[in-house]
Amino acid sequence: MTRFLSLTTLVLLAALALPGCNSSKAEADAEGSHELLNVSYDPTRELWRALNQEFIADYKKKTGVELEILQSHAGSSSQARAVIDGQEADVVTLAMWADTNAIANAGLINEGWQERLPNGALPYFSTIVFVVRKGNPKKIQDWKDLIAEGVEVITPSPKTSGNGKLSFLAAWGSVVLRDGSEKDAMDFVTKLYSHVPVLDSGARGATTTFAQKKIGDVHLTWENEAHLEVRESKGELEIVYPPISIRAEPRVAVVDANVDRKKTRAAAEAYLNFLYTPAAQEIIASHFYRPYKPEILHKHSASFQSVALFPIQDIVSGWAGAETKFFDEGAIFDQVYTSLNK
Amino acid sequence: MLYLSFLAFIPLLACFSKAFSLSPAQFWAAVWTPRTIAAYRFTFTVSILSSLASIVLGFMIAWVLVRYEFPLKRIFDALIDLPFALPTAVAGLVYSGLYVENGWLGQFLVPLGIKGAYSMFAVVLVLTFLGIPFVVRTLQPVLESMEDDKEEAAYLLGASRGQTFWRVIFPTLVPAMITGFALSLARGLGEYGSVVFVSGNMPFKTEIAPVLIVARLEQFAYAEATAIAVVLLVISFAMLVVINLLERWSKRFYA
Numbered sequence: 001m002t003r004f005l006s007l008t009t010l011v012l013l014a015a016l017a018l019p020g021c022n023s024s025k026a027e028a029d030a031e032g033s034h035e036l037l038n039v040s041y042d043p044t045r046e047l048w049r050a051l052n053q054e055f056i057a058d059y060k061k062k063t064g065v066e067l068e069i070l071q072s073h074a075g076s077s078s079q080a081r082a083v084i085d086g087q088e089a090d091v092v093t094l095a096m097w098a099d100t101n102a103i104a105n106a107g108l109i110n111e112g113w114q115e116r117l118p119n120g121a122l123p124y125f126s127t128i129v130f131v132v133r134k135g136n137p138k139k140i141q142d143w144k145d146l147i148a149e150g151v152e153v154i155t156p157s158p159k160t161s162g163n164g165k166l167s168f169l170a171a172w173g174s175v176v177l178r179d180g181s182e183k184d185a186m187d188f189v190t191k192l193y194s195h196v197p198v199l200d201s202g203a204r205g206a207t208t209t210f211a212q213k214k215i216g217d218v219h220l221t222w223e224n225e226a227h228l229e230v231r232e233s234k235g236e237l238e239i240v241y242p243p244i245s246i247r248a249e250p251r252v253a254v255v256d257a258n259v260d261r262k263k264t265r266a267a268a269e270a271y272l273n274f275l276y277t278p279a280a281q282e283i284i285a286s287h288f289y290r291p292y293k294p295e296i297l298h299k300h301s302a303s304f305q306s307v308a309l310f311p312i313q314d315i316v317s318g319w320a321g322a323e324t325k326f327f328d329e330g331a332i333f334d335q336v337y338t339s340l341n342k
Numbered sequence: 343m344l345y346l347s348f349l350a351f352i353p354l355l356a357c358f359s360k361a362f363s364l365s366p367a368q369f370w371a372a373v374w375t376p377r378t379i380a381a382y383r384f385t386f387t388v389s390i391l392s393s394l395a396s397i398v399l400g401f402m403i404a405w406v407l408v409r410y411e412f413p414l415k416r417i418f419d420a421l422i423d424l425p426f427a428l429p430t431a432v433a434g435l436v437y438s439g440l441y442v443e444n445g446w447l448g449q450f451l452v453p454l455g456i457k458g459a460y461s462m463f464a465v466v467l468v469l470t471f472l473g474i475p476f477v478v479r480t481l482q483p484v485l486e487s488m489e490d491d492k493e494e495a496a497y498l499l500g501a502s503r504g505q506t507f508w509r510v511i512f513p514t515l516v517p518a519m520i521t522g523f524a525l526s527l528a529r530g531l532g533e534y535g536s537v538v539f540v541s542g543n544m545p546f547k548t549e550i551a552p553v554l555i556v557a558r559l560e561q562f563a564y565a566e567a568t569a570i571a572v573v574l575l576v577i578s579f580a581m582l583v584v585i586n587l588l589e590r591w592s593k594r595f596y597a
Binding site: 078080159198200201205212213323341 | 371375376377380435438439442443444445459460538539543545546547553556557559561562563566
């Protein structure tokens, strides 16, 4: 773990050192740095690279200031920990509400952060879909097909992965929101995890297990990851949309304590507000994240098959409640594995 | 001394103080659940098994490297250190890639019922790979410094080859073997990077204790995470003390 952390730090230091060389020529330094650090989660690299390029040009046109934007990517929770421990993020764009909330609880993000940006600070959303082998040999169409005889399911551990959490919640919701009781849901997820041969610790690890090592019949993953995985498989894999799945909400926030110290608030806020412009929403859609603007979502409906996406509030009080009810020590997910090992 | 305290003592102290910010009841609840017990047991079992395997294989390699001449020997000798330098995640990925059902080795082994990926065997395998250099490098100097005259004397006095080995050569190697065992055991207990890729991380079955530590960290439960670390540290320390005593005793006995 420490090795991972120190690696991230090293990469970051290297990244920080490079643009640091030419900061002397930035004449407007008195009003703050022209460098933003966006701390995000694992699979958003390509998305932010594209968005940053567009935003830097746009910002220069409007203000004459040339920004430098650095990206940092790793598991969502470990990124949140890094920011709490002092990584100087200007904005965080993490996978799970609970991670951003943990930074807010540490006093780095002001209260009411969700109200300060449009649409509850949610410029795009996503969901969990299925990736299956070519021709869907096990005929997997719906959640209940995952527990059919002989089906092996690949999903990362909900204990260490946002993808894992969302998959678990989607599976749970697929039962309780279709007239199942909580007990039915418990039975279903217990069966489901008995079909999981490998519990990877992170999303990309699970993708490798499924796509490269060819283990399992179905992979539960982020919609955007699924598109990437299928594209790279060259026809070996295909996407299946279950009729119902969870609405994943990767919210964005300005890290108030950091932007105030670094005097980068104006740029950081412009950056996040930019996400809601039609140009940015187009980029978001082309990277297979569902844009919040209905007309743009509609325009790209070819890539976003319609799925009944339920909000977390339909199954539990909210993202914080989901942690307590399902993933804390001794909570439902632990009970699943305890009962599987009796 | 100052150097040592900065490098080892202060971080350890920080670790303990963080863990003891919990009340005794909380501490106990964090470190002693069926799942953590299963993880400790798994961690220690695979570490001990792989260290034993490392000793046997490491001894054979050291023996061949010291006693025989063959082409490219120096390259082989240098290769021994590879696991020291290789990022362990790479070792984990390579091993699991080789032994899964469609891997180079897995395609022959899996039909025979040998699961070299995502099983306890897989973890022992990769830890042995990481542990062998410790054994080789501790045994090599001892073997090299061994004079031929002892063996010749044994032979002249009528000992068979087996007797010469077991009664003359082997005893002098015991202390070094114990050191090698201790080193590869310590390596195995703390290993994370490679194991997460080969074990499959199934709770109660193939989950190592360091994975539980990471899981607690992901939930922002720093104190609970360090509590598990403290338990690992204490058990490991106790084991290393025992091994050290054993080594001293063996030196007195054999040397």
